[in-house]
Amino acid sequence: xxxxxxxxxxIKVIADTQHIPxxxxxxxxxxxxxxxxxxxxxxxxxxxxxEFNINVPDEAVQTIKSVRExxxxxxxxxxxxxxxxxxxxxxxx
Numbered sequence: 001x002x003x004x005x006x007x008x009x010x011i012k013v014i015a016d017t018q019h020i021p022x023x024x025x026x027x028x029x030x031x032x033x034x035x036x037x038x039x040x041x042x043x044x045x046x047x048x049x050x051e052f053n054i055n056v057p058d059e060a061v062q063t064i065k066s067v068r069e070x071x072x073x074x075x076x077x078x079x080x081x082x083x084x085x086x087x088x089x090x091x092x093x
Contacts (some may be wrong), residue, residue: 006078009051017047028087030066038062048074 007027014021018036025034031041038061045056048070054077064070 003075006075007071010048010074011067013047013051014044014067014070017044025067027068027071028066032065034067044070052078054078 009024011027012022013080014034015025018025018034018040021033029035032059036044041061041064045061045064048054049056052074054074060073064073066090
């Protein structure tokens with residue numbers, strides 16, 4: 001997935017979840033600038049899990065403080081998730 005596509009999808013999820021115009025959410029926006037509190041952050045992470053079919057670790061809620069960190073976290077999970085799914089053991093013969 002191209003970086004711009006990933007960026008735009010994460011930005012759209014954040015804007016939709018927060019009910020704010022997508023053009024107000026920039027890659028370098030912090031959650032504080034967007035008035036996103038920890039409860040909002042949890043809702044965003046659930047929405048990102050649904051959008052990208054990933055599992056975000058619970059501790060990520062405390063560590064992700066900006067749109068860029070959210071994008072980078074999703075990118076890492078997508079890379080690790082696709083590799084993990086392909087690594088299922090072969091059936092024993």
